[in-house]
Amino acid sequence: MTSTDLLRPHAEQAYADELAALAAQDDRPRPPSWRLSPRAVVDYLLGTTLPDGTVITPKYVGPRRLMEVAVATLATDRALLLLGVPGTAKTWVSEHLAAAVSGDSTLLVQGTSGTSEDAIRYGWNYARLLAEGPSREALVPSPILTAMAEGRVARVEELTRIPSEVQDALITILSEKTLPIPELGTQVQAVKGFTVIATANDRDRGVNELSSALRRRFNTVVLPLPATEDQEVEIVARRVAELGASLELPPVPSAMEEIRRVVRVFRELRSGATADGRTAIKSPSGTLSTAEAISVVTSGMALATHFGDGVLRAADVASGIRGAVVKDPVGDQVAWTEYLEAVVREREGWGDFYRACRDDE
Incomplete structure (x- = not known):
């Protein structure tokens, strides 16, 4: 073997x-x-x-x-x-x-x-x-x-x-x-x-x-968390590619957009503020680690490959993100809902992600 x-x-x-x-x-x-x-x-x-x-x-x-x-x-x-x-x-x-x-x-x-x-x-x-x-x-x-x-x-x-x-x-x-x-x-x-x-x-x-x-x-x-968003995106993209090859998942085109979105969500919820520092948000109880981001994207790739059109989309990662964020069904759900309404809903170009997350609830 x-x-x-x-x-x-x-x-x-x-x-x-x-x-x-x-x-x-x-x-x-x-x-x-x-x-x-x-x-x-x-x-x-x-x-x-x-x-x-x-x-x-x-x-x-x-x-x-x-x-x-x-x-x-x-x-x-x-x-x-x-x-x-x-x-x-x-x-x-x-x-x-x-x-x-x-x-x-x-x-x-x-x-x-x-x-x-x-x-x-x-x-x-x-x-x-x-x-x-x-x-x-x-x-x-x-x-x-x-x-x-x-x-x-x-x-x-x-x-x-x-x-x-x-x-x-x-x-x-x-x-x-x-x-x-x-x-x-x-x-x-x-x-x-x-x-x-x-x-x-x-x-x-x-x-x-x-x-x-x-x-x-x-x-x-x-060992610290990745210092920048670009650094964390690089880590997630590399490990997702390695895992995808090991699991024999076909390469998913244009996955970087969703990888960056997953990383952005995790980093903002971890830090308790949006990337531009203008909006304070509640942090959930979980760690929202880089390893969890890798898992969310890999699961999304499997969904896109076997049940979608082969392109990683917002709907493929929405349920995985919610599962990573909402560990406590009471407190974490409140933090997640507030983040969706105060940040995701208002962010330009994130309408598909907002709808996918809402449909998943």
Whole structure:
């Protein structure tokens, strides 16, 4: 099975050609166990054109210095914490960093309220444990233990969703670079190249604060929302094109107008003011992130392809926008209705969007 057969290939599969081209022309020093030099990792994330003409596509649109700080952190003995509101590409950046540094983004612990300490440390094959007693063969290593033993990058997604007492299992790993296994009377010491990239946000419900002891083990890089409307439109357009190709949706002509409209709506509702700053508006309870804008446009493309005339129109994105905005059926509905009447209804050239949104209610 090739990566083109997969619904969502890992970064190292989807961008294998780019990673190989960068490695072939990368003559800078590489930290132990790294596949690329730190500068080449940043070039992979932000995009560049190599001397032989190979185009490296941008994976992240934002300040270069942020990515330089993140990559420099991974080249030290510190772990990296990517912090930001939902939808600021924390997971995306984490995956691509791991792919570029160690060629493997799959050593992943997904944080939830039910994540146990075994997911951080190790577990046991209980059939073998009962039959043979504690042994290396009965041990089931966590992704982090595997990364330690092999000198690779481990990822912890949604660190603040993990219960606090489980989070603290990371403290010894990050400070001592050692994981004791008392049942076997031994320990695993990290091989050079081992590091941890964690992501976290403090906006969702169910967040567990990081202890000060754990937070000190991380260098924190805050990923901001896109600074300008044009920047956010570029991000949404690129990801929608990639997702459309993966889902085998036919290219939708003239989609940029609706992409820009979705981004404008999200940015205005997020900020609580129109783009020109003249009108204050109520902000809904949701984050209205770039990731949600990508989802709205992708769903609209599917509607236009399968149930429309193949052209992305206001009606194709109206229901998706309303679903993203109205999370609280009372307060958010009021904010949405006021925005439609005070802003959308009066905006020149937006009559089709206003009617589509009203018809969707």
